[in-house]
Amino acid sequence: MAEPKRNDPAPMSPQPVAGGIAARALGARSAPYLTDLNPEQRQAVETLDGPVLVLAGAGTGKTRVLTTRIAHILNLSRAHPSQILAVTFTNKAAREMKERVGQMVGQIVEGMPWLGTFHSIGVKILRRHAELVGLKNNFTILDVDDQIRVIKQILEAEKLDEKRWPARVLAMLIDGWKNRGLTPDQVPSGEAASFANGKGKKLYIAYQERLKTLNAADFGDLLLENIRLFRQNADVLRSFQERFKFVLVDEYQDTNVAQYLWLKLLAQMASAPPSTAVVPEPSSTAAPPESTFAVPARAEERKPKNICCVGDDDQSIYGWRGAEVDNILRFDHDFPGAKVIRLERNYRSTGHILAAASLLIAHNEGRLGKTLRTEDVLGEKVQVTGAWDSEEEARAIGEEIEQLQREARERGEDHPLDEIAILCALHSRCVNSKTASSSLACPTA
Numbered sequence: 001m002a003e004p005k006r007n008d009p010a011p012m013s014p015q016p017v018a019g020g021i022a023a024r025a026l027g028a029r030s031a032p033y034l035t036d037l038n039p040e041q042r043q044a045v046e047t048l049d050g051p052v053l054v055l056a057g058a059g060t061g062k063t064r065v066l067t068t069r070i071a072h073i074l075n076l077s078r079a080h081p082s083q084i085l086a087v088t089f090t091n092k093a094a095r096e097m098k099e100r101v102g103q104m105v106g107q108i109v110e111g112m113p114w115l116g117t118f119h120s121i122g123v124k125i126l127r128r129h130a131e132l133v134g135l136k137n138n139f140t141i142l143d144v145d146d147q148i149r150v151i152k153q154i155l156e157a158e159k160l161d162e163k164r165w166p167a168r169v170l171a172m173l174i175d176g177w178k179n180r181g182l183t184p185d186q187v188p189s190g191e192a193a194s195f196a197n198g199k200g201k202k203l204y205i206a207y208q209e210r211l212k213t214l215n216a217a218d219f220g221d222l223l224l225e226n227i228r229l230f231r232q233n234a235d236v237l238r239s240f241q242e243r244f245k246f247v248l249v250d251e252y253q254d255t256n257v258a259q260y261l262w263l264k265l266l267a268q269m270a271s272a273p274p275s276t277a278v279v280p281e282p283s284s285t286a287a288p289p290e291s292t293f294a295v296p297a298r299a300e301e302r303k304p305k306n307i308c309c310v311g312d313d314d315q316s317i318y319g320w321r322g323a324e325v326d327n328i329l330r331f332d333h334d335f336p337g338a339k340v341i342r343l344e345r346n347y348r349s350t351g352h353i354l355a356a357a358s359l360l361i362a363h364n365e366g367r368l369g370k371t372l373r374t375e376d377v378l379g380e381k382v383q384v385t386g387a388w389d390s391e392e393e394a395r396a397i398g399e400e401i402e403q404l405q406r407e408a409r410e411r412g413e414d415h416p417l418d419e420i421a422i423l424c425a426l427h428s429r430c431v432n433s434k435t436a437s438s439s440l441a442c443p444t445a
Contacts, residue, residue, distance in 0.1 A: 050338070053252075053331045140214070140215065155170070177191075350379025
């Protein structure tokens with residue numbers, strides 16, 4: 001009698017290793033988000049290994065590239081969500097980035113605790129290691145009014161006239177020093193002497209000590225104390241360097257010195273802890289201060305860090321608040337072997353506008369260079385009109401609006417005022433334009 005057949009379960013196929021060739025192949029097959037990218041955008045998304053600088057002109061889809069790159073990393077299983085550090089400048093930009101990534105890869109994006117602004121991420125790191133910088137993990141973050149109040153108390157204790165030496169001025173000085181990554185002992189003597197007859201440094205020290213007493217930090221401390229934490233605690237720095245497999249930065253041209261230093265520390269490859277093995281000093285060389293030294297990790301075994309910075313050297317407009325365009329200009333020096341990818345196809349402006357803008361910015365010497373292009377129509381030519389002063393400029397704008405409406409009426413059409421925009425570099429120019437428009441019977445919003 002024949003033995004009945006057994007319904008043995010089919011053997012399970014092995015799961016692909018995260019980040020391995022099989023996982024990447026499976027991810028690449030299901031990557032519909034890549035199909036609508038132009039060649040340069042796709043290159044920026046798919047170049048995952050090593051340092052990458054994406055020079056993205058205005059309207060070239062840089063946010064799309066950044067979010068798609070994150071989705072691609074997750075889709076290929078190159079890193080877990082918690083192993084990606086993605087830094088933006090505003091909470092709104094961080095929310096938008098998270099939403100876009102979620103639309104591409106689903107709820108996995110909720111596991112990205114390190115997607116946020118420089119300062120929000122700085123807070124998370126500080127709260128984990130607050131005791132190492134003289135704080136408790138429930139420290140308070142002071143707003144500007146609280147900061148001014150503390151400084152006034154310090155000025156009063158030093159018997160300084162607050163009318164002659166305003167607290168707000170000292171607050172601006174301290175904020176500027178912190179944006180440059182300067183602790184009190186690093187402030188140049190000439191700058192410290194510029195306030196209260198040379199007491200600037202002493203007041204800065206007193207202010208920092210007062211913050212520690214209050215278990216508080218101001219906005220500038222959120223990065224400055226991070227930098228101090230990393231420099232003084234190699235094991236803490238190493239733990240975060242090992243955690244972050246990929247680092248992505250938006251608007252890199254707007255980073256200040258403190259943000260640059262913070263990123264530079266995190267974007268270095270984690271070095272191995274010092275070896276306990278003692279190596280005898282070669283007899284042919286002069287003796288160093290110590291007779292033994294630890295063996296560092298072999299340089300050839302350390303791969304370049306996977307950092308991608310997106311920015312536009314032609315759009316650095318925040319120098320007044322500490323932004324350093326040199327940060328983006330020296331990227332390939334800071335990260336040797338960096339690949340520079342230029343996004344030059346503009347999806348926002350017409351041909352004549354791009355031509356005028358490109359011709360103008362070409363005179364800027366501090367730039368890496370790119371040429372924006374569009375497949376859109378040429379559009380109307382840009383008109384340049386000179387005026388003696390802002391009042392004449394405002395009158396000319398008002399008369400142009402009247403002319404547009406008159407021509408529309410002659411054609412039997414309507415040219416609504418709410419479809420006309422006046423862009424001004426200064427608020428005072430807006431006031432002049434409103435005044436001129438009112439005198440010409442043109443209502444303004």
